[in-house]
Amino acid sequence: MLFSKTGGTIELGVGLSWRPEFARDVHKLVGKLDFLEIIVDEWGGHLLTENCERILGKLPTVLHSATCSLGSTYPGDATTAILSSLCDHLEPRWVTEHISYSQAGEYEVNNFLPVRYEDDSAVQLAANTNALSRQLAGRRVALENTCYFFNHPGSEISEKEFLIKLACNKVPIMLDINNLYVNSCNFRYDPMEFIRLIGDACEVAYLHVAGHRESGGWLLDSHDVAVSDVVWDLALEAIKLTSAEGIVIERDHNSASIQEIQCEIERARSVWTEGRQSRETKS
Ligand SMILES: [Fe+2]
Numbered sequence: 001m002l003f004s005k006t007g008g009t010i011e012l013g014v015g016l017s018w019r020p021e022f023a024r025d026v027h028k029l030v031g032k033l034d035f036l037e038i039i040v041d042e043w044g045g046h047l048l049t050e051n052c053e054r055i056l057g058k059l060p061t062v063l064h065s066a067t068c069s070l071g072s073t074y075p076g077d078a079t080t081a082i083l084s085s086l087c088d089h090l091e092p093r094w095v096t097e098h099i100s101y102s103q104a105g106e107y108e109v110n111n112f113l114p115v116r117y118e119d120d121s122a123v124q125l126a127a128n129t130n131a132l133s134r135q136l137a138g139r140r141v142a143l144e145n146t147c148y149f150f151n152h153p154g155s156e157i158s159e160k161e162f163l164i165k166l167a168c169n170k171v172p173i174m175l176d177i178n179n180l181y182v183n184s185c186n187f188r189y190d191p192m193e194f195i196r197l198i199g200d201a202c203e204v205a206y207l208h209v210a211g212h213r214e215s216g217g218w219l220l221d222s223h224d225v226a227v228s229d230v231v232w233d234l235a236l237e238a239i240k241l242t243s244a245e246g247i248v249i250e251r252d253h254n255s256a257s258i259q260e261i262q263c264e265i266e267r268a269r270s271v272w273t274e275g276r277q278s279r280e281t282k283s
Pocket residue numbers: 144176208250
């Protein structure tokens with residue numbers, strides 16, 4: 001085991017990926033959350049209003065970005081200035097991005113394209129990630145495993161081996177349990193073996209959980225339904241077996257009532273508490 005799983009003095013706990021739709025009922029979330037994940041690319045100063053900050057208090061935050069395209073050979077830096085100013089404002093515990101690219105030269109797509117799983121790509125991605133960390137005054141930057149629907153031609157190693165290569169290059173992982181489950185079904189591998197390997201080899205910043213649905217024989221990371229039981233079960237194991245400092249619920253597309261969000265938060269609290277107690281017992 002390379003990383004402490006006792007949590008040390010830093011613990012995030014149960015968090016929510018913040019959406020402007022939640023602002024109307026924000027008073028119903030008082031005392032239920034330990035931290036918020038702020039999505040950088042939707043930030044305009046209006047998503048987390050002063051009113052929300054006043055009601056929820058100054059909760060710890062993490063910043064989540066989707067447009068740095070760190071998997072590109074020459075990632076753009078359009079987001080860096082926004083990230084930097086948000087870091088000054090929010091003092092986030094983590095900044096997170098994706099193991100993917102969305103830009104290649106003058107071309108840009110509105111999606112997460114999978115990187116080629118090979119040594120050179122891991123070294124390049126790690127270099128870009130560590131460069132971003134330096135641009136953000138040394139803040140910790142972790143990378144999220146994404147859903148993918150094809151294996152990149154020329155990939156020489158598996159996804160989990162690629163994540164371990166990133167760990168060897170000092171890049172922490174933000175482990176999305178729903179993405180892991182969706183990929184494991186679409187490409188037929190054992191998600192528990194994946195969690196065990198990552199837990200042993202990688203520093204895990206925190207976890208994402210979200211909903212998925214089936215379409216045309218594929219599972220899709222739709223984020224528009226409740227988190228499934230199997231994803232909660234895997235999240236519990238990940239809390240036990242990795243260094244994750246917290247768990248974040250992702251619910252997008254304006255599809256959830258505040259009651260549904262409250263239920264998801266309660267479930268996350270229960271899973272987090274059980275997983276952390278198990279981790280403490282083993283340490
Ligand atoms: Fe995610």
